[in-house]
Amino acid sequence: MYPNLQNNERVLMLHKAKIKRDSVVVFDAYGVDQNNTGLTKDTKYVKRVIALPGDTVEYRDNGQLFVNGKFRSQGYITSQQQVDGTLKVAANLPKAKGVVLGTGSTFKVPKGKYFVLGDNRSVSNDSRYYGFVPRKKILGVVKVPFWNDKHDLINSYQRAD
Template identity: 50%
Template structure:
């Protein structure tokens, strides 16, 4: 009996506590995620691993992981997680004008992508309302002139290839799984800065 008590105290209990902590961290704090596709190039590559932080407050310029099944009508079945950059939050106006992106009338700093992606890649002049008509967004998103409260407008960094809010509208807050963070061991410092810290310099000074 004494041996069993020692085993429980020294082995079973620490292992059980460790497993419980690991499960709680994965469920409520951080988890690993994998980028699927080329829509975030050149800053995130296909199959690249990122950390998904569930506790971070989402801001403009942050890159997020979200469940796209109820957002993108093109998804037929199964789980499908997208990784995109937040451009507009609830209450924002978003427009593309003269090869520049504006949020609430202020020019967005897009130094994290090249001029081709900023201009032709992002598309000709548009506002939210005419985007919704051009791409036949879901009825709930039609004719909005501002990003609705509790939703986000997202774009991929590889604008020419990205399937994002331009095509299917706003992302509901409840579908956001977390903020994507490039781990510290990645060697490309500029790409890491473009993902982890772009929110700090979202607008052109």
């Protein structure tokens, strides 16, 4: 989720919050990311939900992502961070094996599963590598407090006297 979240950064997670498109979720990566042999039962990933169960996902030329026919930009990172070279093959997605992204091929997110990506897609280990994330593996939705860089502390304020 870099640059929006740093490794080991603390966040507020709501266990019972509704999972929506663009929700940032925490999930148990053990058993999901089978490509990473160093995972333990305590390994958690934080990713953004791009597609919900039943959604149709398509990658077009230059890595452009479409969900249900609508373009999904990377507006949460700078254009400088939006680097070409994202993974072009959905090799590990069930029912999408062999789908070459960027050719107009599409796949549907199965019931009870989610398609997640990191915010910096060009360098993220996400659903393009390990497939869909089952709902039962999602621990909660991240809520990030907002503050501006003029304040040193989250939720700090100046008192108006």
